[in-house]
Amino acid sequence: MTENFDRLAFSPQEYLARRDALRAIMAGRGIDVVVLTSTENTYYLTGFGSLAYGATALVMRADGKAIWVMRRTELSNVRALADQLWVNEGLGVVDGQDFSKVLDGAIADVGGPNAVLAVEFAATLPSLRGFLGPVAGARKVVDASGLVEHLRRIKSPAEIALLRRAGAIVARSCRDGFEALHEGMTDSALAAVVTDSLLRNGSGRVAQMPNVCAGPRTARAHVTWCGAPIRRGEVINVEPAASVHDYHTPLYRIYSIGEPQDLVRRMFDVCRDALNEGYARVRPGMTSHEAARVFETVVEKAGFGEYMVTRPAYSIGASFPPGWGEDNVMAIRAGNEQVLEEGMCFHICSCLYMDGIGCVPASMPSVLTKNGFEPLADDEVVFGVK
Known part of the structure; x- marks a missing residue:
């Protein structure tokens, strides 16, 4: 049949x-x-x-x-x-x-x-x-x-199942990109590996091509590959989204070839701490503003508040070009008094943008349950160093 x-x-x-x-x-x-x-x-x-x-x-x-x-x-x-x-x-x-x-x-x-x-x-x-x-x-x-x-705003169990399927695909694409990473590689070659992995592992048409970039250029929001060689020790950003029946799950990962500078390590640790704090404290019934302050307070106390220039999370679901986000549906941002509810799905992305250094992210696509956030991608939030 x-x-x-x-x-x-x-x-x-x-x-x-x-x-x-x-x-x-x-x-x-x-x-x-x-x-x-x-x-x-x-x-x-x-x-x-x-x-x-x-x-x-x-x-x-x-x-x-x-x-x-x-x-x-x-x-x-x-x-x-x-x-x-x-x-x-x-x-x-x-x-x-x-x-x-x-x-x-x-x-x-x-x-x-x-x-x-x-x-x-x-x-x-x-x-x-x-x-x-x-x-x-x-x-x-x-x-x-x-x-x-x-x-x-609130996803049904069937919608969440599609986002989980997409989450498995996008996590695999990031891991494949990291495994292929080597000295002398260009950002375009890395983008080709990530994109090929998405398609080979079952992603449908994506609303936006992956954001893949390296070095200080990563501090420029949504700048992607340009054929530049990836240099030892610099920040490498990989941010794809996989699509299943047009339901998109994005993931944002940071890598480097050789140890990054200490400042970059500290920035990543702060972003990961903010992500973990959100998982520990954000619950249904909080306002979007209250949830945003959970993430932002961690970053501010660490002294990096001026570099957190985006909201901590945006809604994800069914999307079409030119982008995969649902920021107009729901977002976790300061000043937004909408109430968080079970079944809302977000790309939580604590990011710091520093000119001359790059963008340092700690990201996890997540569904909000009565007990807090649960991951939609089977991936650890780590700084990948080869």
């Missing part, structure tokens, strides 16, 4: 439960029709994750009736999955046709002329900007940004 490689990530019941959770929010806010354009949000609701070349929108009525509006050629993906998707009808936009007019017609058909319409302003495609102007006077238009993100 031939395996169905187009099988959706979860059962039909899980997608229908997500749809109905959104319908409940719509009913509570008096929304008749919602227009979703975020790929992550439509994928979460339906399981359809094709990266369309052109605008794509999901139009859904409060009773669950829904239709796709997308480039006509992309409808081939909807047809292929029609027996699995709870929304399998679509309107194709011919190349050169005005997307906004087709979308406006779909909204009128689904919701009628006086529907209260909610549109994701925070994820609005350029083609929708032209659409919103003329219809604003005819319909009440409200902001749908954050509706689906609110549902995405």
Whole structure:
């Protein structure tokens, strides 16, 4: 029997439960029709994750009736999955046709002329900007940004299982990179090893290529390989993410060929201490701000506070290009008063960025349980030295 490689990530019941959770929010806010354009949000609701070349929108009525509006050629993906998707009808936009007019017609058909319409302003495609102007006077238009993100904050057991699978793959890729590391190697060659390992061990398409870099350049956020030789004693950063059904688990590791300077060792120890303190103390019911201060206080007391320029953790889950994070869904950061709950998944990444030295990380993808964080990757947080 031939395996169905187009099988959706979860059962039909899980997608229908997500749809109905959104319908409940719509009913509570008096929304008749919602227009979703975020790929992550439509994928979460339906399981359809094709990266369309052109605008794509999901139009859904409060009773669950829904239709796709997308480039006509992309409808081939909807047809292929029609027996699995709870929304399998679509309107194709011919190349050169005005997307906004087709979308406006779909909204009128689904919701009628006086529907209260909610549109994701925070994820609005350029083609929708032209659409919103003329219809604003005819319909009440409200902001749908954050509706689906609110549902995405807490991962189901099935979602967490995918993140664990991706965690095993990404941990293997980092170990393979370290094993291949040798003097005279270029950062590009190291990146090739890490990327090859991801694919050989089962990762799907990744939303962002790995960040692989060495030396003081690592202090430049998200700078990656450039063909530079890796020199003895300098900081080496390897940060890939593996993808299973587009659920991404990242991992950030630090290596060196030969002993690094003492300052770098101290920086790593502080970052690892902050990570360990978060594991020991952060629990559901704390605010994001309170949790962030657990990590940050360790770094500040050690005298490195000015070099911790990022939030301690960001949400992870289903992601599409250009990045693998869900910072707009949830994050552990100072000033954020959202409450942490069981089932939230994060990439915890205590990092110090020091010009002239580089970036020193201590990272672990994690799920928050009632007893605290649990790792999503089978990997030790160590400074790898060859």
